[in-house]
Amino acid sequence: MTQRKTEVFVGLFMIAGFVALLLLALQVSGLSLKPAGDTYTVYADFNDAGGLTERGRVSMAGVSVGRIRDISLNPKTFQARVAIEMDASVNNIPDDSTAVIRTSGLLGAQYIDISVGGSLESLKDGDEFYETQSAMNLERMISNFASGR
């Protein structure tokens, strides 16, 4: 085995390794090479954040328009305060829109869906959603139904 041949093989090996890493980044984790676009943050207070997770999806009409950055407890109202990073390109959401927690499929992950309101003013960085609708709680629903309320 000549030194040169060895060097070529080792070079190929390292290239294969880096190509694999690139594949993991682009194909598997869906990392996009274009810089993450500008975002602005809006807040939504839910009575029950249910199964929302950080990095969860935020969508309008089924199209992803942002992601959940942080979920914390609002100490004044004892509600779940969810910080949402909205894509800057979606800058005309009416400020009376409603944030709704929905489930994808019957058992799938929960996400926030924004149902559009009718106001002419739009949400800006740091604003809060006017109205929210909490996670559907199957157990509570059944007990409500059973007690006839």
Place this chain on the structure above:
Amino acid sequence: MINQIARLGRSGLDIVEALGRSGAFLWRSLAGVPHPRVGFPLLVRQMYSIGVLSLVIIIVSGMFIGMVLGLQGYTILSDYGSEQAIGQMVALTLVRELGPVVTALLFAGRAGSALTAEIGLMKATEQLSSMEMMGVDPLRRVVAPRFWAGFISVPLLAVIFSVVGIWGGMLVAVDWLGVFEGAYWSNMQASVDFSEDVINGAVKSIVFGFVCTWIAVFQGYDCVPTSSGISSATTKTVVYSSLAVLGLDFVLTAVMFGGF
């Protein structure tokens, strides 16, 4: 009774001493970067015998593990009607866990044991001593290039393993079991996060590569230079590496994904 306690204490001291010795050994091997003109060809030759020659076993195992994950995942997930999520399952399992761990285990068995035996034999045949007497430090000449080669190779192998495994999983899930290919990839992309999963997996494999090669070269250098000594050192390399990998994997997983 007293004797037993004394023996326990002595073996404890032995362990601490061996740890100290291996630390000093590592320090002496890696301190002082050799001249690139000398060091680079040595490193390349070791990368070849440690990294390139391990590729076949890594690719074949990665492929089979990916295919098994695809099969098993499908049977379980299809009970819940969510076989669409199979891409997510295969990718997360491989990238976070099986890629780094299985690669490190295979590496310890394939390359680590060879490293130990090679260095041990060089010691037994006085090659290391004669190198010292020629004014060449065997730690830098023999051990350091092998250590770096292993340290660099393991993460690369682990990444290749994961990619091949994901592809193998797709082969089974999409081509054989008929899961929709778009769902396979999009579910995966929606759930695998680059910095959270891929980078953490890479960090794991870097740690494993460091520990496995360290154990291998130290066991070789520290072995009793007889045939039984070399064979027991080789065994120790595989056993200690495997235990270290599995133990560290738990610790790292707890730190990375355990949420504290």
Place this chain on the structure above:
Amino acid sequence: MEPAPYITLDNIEFFRGERKIFDGVSLNIPKGLITAIMGPSGTGKTTLLKLIGGQLKPSRGRVRVAGHDVSSLGRKALYDLRENMGMLFQSGALFTDISVFENVAFPLRVHTRLPDDMVRDIVLMKLEAVGLRGARDLMPSELSGGMTRRVALARSIVMDPELIMYDEPFAGQDPIAMGVLVKLIREVNSAMGLTSVLVSHDVPESLSICHYACIVSDGKIIGEGTPDELRRHPSERVQQFLKGQPDGPVPFHYPAPERSADWGLESALKSAPK
């Protein structure tokens, strides 16, 4: 006129584990001559060479080589000093993954920046000196034991050292190989004028080539002098070693409990009716 000593061992004490290998060994090795260090197996003759080479450090006493105190030298200085030393190991210790030529060229490639054609010339000259110029492309695994040592010898002298140490050069060699090695050691010494230290337990061969010899046993030097002086040495132990007598001051039996204890005669004696 006694030549100036090249190596001085001054009251060396050395332990391996709990065992004392050397207990106050003092020795002068003259420059430019062949000195043989002889002694029974397991008396630490190889250890002595390693002390001289600085691979081991004595727990007491001093080793001086060419005016340097080996045991107190720093790493760098020690490695520089070793470039002036050659050592021929018992097994030859050739690097098994490179050819004979590359083995001999190894010290040149590491320590010098000579151009390739000059390296080639030097290596072939040294291989010619040991009669193995034709074996340059063989791998070490293809060599016989005697050839291995000759290649190793070529490698030890390729840097033109001032000192060369031979560790059991004759052990396990057939008579021809032995004769070749004896001739080579003598020639290397006279042609290059280097100081040679020879560790061996092959008495006739060693005495036939050395100018000066000493016998080590039980951590001490029990006899030293020129070969003729040694042959006339009054000590019984020296005579036993030189003549290879099975019994003498060094007993045939390893220390053991009383014979009666091992074969159960004692209990038999006790239980016997009085």
